[in-house]
Amino acid sequence: MYSWIWRHLPGGTGSKAFLALLLVLAVSALLLFVVFPRVEHLLPFTDVTVD
């Protein structure tokens, strides 16, 4: 998968590396601010109440 992405990024090695870094940051941000807040209530780590 990663080699496929690498092959399809445009430009030389420098431009590829920069774009790859951007992709990693974008995916991280998506996970941190969109995906995790929506799925974490399915996990039991954060229960603090008695019920």
Added chain:
Amino acid sequence: MSRAGDLVRTGLRGIGQLLLTVGFVMLLFVVYELYVTDILAGQAQDELQDELRDEWDGAVPGAAPAPITPVEGEPFAFLHIPGLGAGWERAIVEGTGQDELAQGPGHYIGTALPGQQGNFAVAGHRVGRGSPFLEIDELQPGDPVVVETADAWYVYRVLGDPATGDFGTGPVPGQQIVDPTNVSVISPTPLAPAEAPPTGAYLTLTTCHPEYSARQRLIVHAVLEGGPVLRADAPDGPPALQEG
């Protein structure tokens, strides 16, 4: 190179990349729980505090505390615990759902209100989301827990013997660790049946235990000391706020 060898190599590389990706996502989730939730909860808590201060601003403190009618999801009081640090305060929101607790400590709906006979019970996160209750295990018997409402202050003291530091000197301990299903800790009289009449004005804090786990609950019980201190008499709060 044989075709079979290529297939094996591609397959192994795929598995390797998958494992790396899973590891990265899990690390990222830890970062989220420990840091990102702090930022989000910090913003939400700041908004709650501003909202409550604005609401109270301009209100003329009465000669007697007016009844409080908390609305689910809305802040209605401040919790001050000097033992957790000078100036430690959090806005308490009504309700203990995930949405409420993501903003700050939440009041168990149906339990007593500040100063009332019964049990004013509040849940808060131990790790992440601002970690409001991270260090409540360090509260000692006699330590003040002050609740501030629109027109009054209520000073609660952690139960137990301040001289020896023993939490378990009375019928209600100052601190205990219980199973998550043990709802008797938020009964009107802690540890009594839920339908038993209140025998005093208690305050109970619940959070998870041990840290980074939700296996048990850490409970701190306190009892009201004296009556309400009117804001009109003490605009900056009771002397207990300066302790610790």
